[in-house]
Amino acid sequence: xxxxxxxxxxxxxxxxxxxxxxxxxxxxxxxxxxxxxxxxxxxxxxxxxxxxxxxxxxxxxxxxxxxxxxxxx
Numbered sequence: 001x002x003x004x005x006x007x008x009x010x011x012x013x014x015x016x017x018x019x020x021x022x023x024x025x026x027x028x029x030x031x032x033x034x035x036x037x038x039x040x041x042x043x044x045x046x047x048x049x050x051x052x053x054x055x056x057x058x059x060x061x062x063x064x065x066x067x068x069x070x071x072x073x
Contacts, residue, residue: 001056007067009060021064023057033061
């Protein structure tokens with residue numbers, strides 16, 4: 001899956017979490033997913049905890065963070 005297709009999974013809506021980036025319009029913020037990964041959770045743990053979540057959603061969070069960290073340097 002290419003980078004743009006992954007990034008299309010990340011949405012920003014001022015009515016959801018004050019405009020923080022979330023996954024596919026759901027109430028799961030990118031920063032929350034990244035925090036769980038940083039704390040040592042695996043993709044499998046996240047997928048079990050959020051049955052609607054797809055592996056590509058997690059990859060989209062990582063891609064989003066990678067691009068934003070480059071832009072904000």
